[in-house]
Amino acid sequence: MGKQANSCQYIFSDVQQPDLPMIHGKDLSCVFEGNITVTAVDHVHFGIEEGQITAIIGESGSGKSTLLKLIYGLLEPTSGEVRYRGWLVPTRKDKLIPGHDAMKLVSQGFDDLNLYAKVWDNVASQLSNTNLALKASKTQETLERLRIDHLAKKRVADLSGGEKQRVAICRALINDPEVLLMDEPFNQVDAAFRDELQQDIQQIVAETGLTLVMVSHDPAEVLAMANKLIVMKNGKIADAGDPHALYNWPHHPYTARLLAKSNILQPNEAKILGIETEHPIAIQQEHIQTELNLNGNYWIKDVRFRGFFNELIIGNEEVTLHQIQFPRLDVKKNTRIDILVTTYHVFEPKSI
Structure with a gap:
């Protein structure tokens, strides 16, 4: 560069x-x-x-x-x-x-693209005409790098959103x-x-x-x-x-x-789960285990199908947690359970 x-x-x-x-x-x-x-x-x-x-x-x-x-x-x-x-x-x-x-900026709306021009022209237009052979080879190289050389003769207006995004990136990258x-x-x-x-x-x-x-x-x-x-x-x-x-x-x-969809609990809520802490904690959904127990203090409040895993909403009247269940099991709402938290993260006071 x-x-x-x-x-x-x-x-x-x-x-x-x-x-x-x-x-x-x-x-x-x-x-x-x-x-x-x-x-x-x-x-x-x-x-x-x-x-x-x-x-x-x-x-x-x-x-x-x-x-x-x-x-x-x-x-x-x-x-x-x-x-x-x-x-x-x-x-x-x-x-x-x-x-x-x-720097080059690629915005959300493809504002810089000429929708009714061909892909090749949209990208090549960013280069000067002082060396036409270099202009052609650089355009071809950039289109190949983003895997859209087969779209060179198509109008941008006829492309999918993902293809337009690749054209926009090509336009941004061609001048290094x-x-x-x-x-x-x-x-x-x-x-x-x-x-x-x-x-x-x-x-x-x-x-x-x-x-x-x-x-x-x-x-x-x-x-x-x-x-x-x-x-x-x-x-x-x-x-x-x-x-x-x-x-x-x-x-x-x-x-x-934001990153882990973690359960955030205050100290009084954590104590319900047997966790003694003076500060709020984060419990990732994958760090919760449950076991069926007809006399358990907690129950399954809801079961949400998420494809290859289930998201279980669990807890009691005082605390509610979200848990990833993988592999998926056939469980029903209101089933009594025990809850085991294997790992949790404590926030420092200055973080809150």
């Missing part, structure tokens, strides 16, 4: 700050003024390392898409700053056409950006083809050293792909770190619910 121009082209007073992550946010906020003032991003700090896949995850309205646009320079921060390789990221007030030169930003990249991709596209993107990152920052609301996507997670809640960063660590040892109950 070729080195891109620094922000001194646009922000003449800027001085490069050394020893920062590739993308660095400091005290970053974005407030939208209107009939109602909305703080979309609220004084966040973060670092994104080069050559990795970083996923920003959170519920709808958590601020994740706004953060992505701040990173790209589409939005002007209300306070704080974003730096790329130590230089300030230029925004609309600094550039006629916003967006950092080293250093950073690819993707907003909900798999929303319109059929489940059957989602894994294949995820694997292709991971391979591109591994082969080229591309830095990928993606926004998602789906834990399954980010746990499968990301090297690092940034978890957002109400405009703030609730958690950040390695996906495996955050799944098993989250710092915030919100993270536990």
Whole structure:
């Protein structure tokens, strides 16, 4: 990936700050003024390392898409700053056409695609005509990399959502950006083809050293792909770190619910299960075992079919838990049971 121009082209007073992550946010906020003032991003700090896949995850309205646009320079921060390789990221007030030169953004709505042009033309149009042979070979190579060379002569309007997504990614990658930003990249991709596209993107990152920052609301996507997670809640960063660590040892109950659909219990609820703790705990659904007992203190409140497993709603009048039952067994509502919790995670007071 070729080195891109620094922000001194646009922000003449800027001085490069050394020893920062590739993308660095400091005290970053974005407030939208209107009939109602909305703080979309609220004084966040973060670092994104080069050559990795970083996923920003959170519920709808958590601020994740706004953060992505701040990173790209589409939005002007209300306070704080974003730096790329130590230089300030230029925004609309600094550039006629916003967006950092080293980055490309693939949005949810395929806004940049010409729906009535062919796939080939959509991708090739991103290259100049100074070397037509190179333009043709680079276009062909990029289409093959995303496995859509067979669609080259089709109109974009005639493609499925997943195929359009691949065209959009081709357009973004053909000029070899250093950073690819993707907003909900798999929303319109059929489940059957989602894994294949995820694997292709991971391979591109591994082969080229591309830095990928993606926004998602789906834990399954980010746990499968990301090297690092940034978890957002109400405009703030609730958690950040390695996906495996955050799944098993989250710092915030919100993270536990979001990534693992964990049961969050207060100390008085945990005591009902025989767990003595002074702080809230998280119990993952897969860490609960049940045994049939006609005289048990708990019962099965509901059985929900989830495909290859059942989700059991269990407990008593004082506590309710969700449990993954795998392999699936034929159990009935109101069946009396005993509950055994094999593992749980205790939250530190500062996390709540």
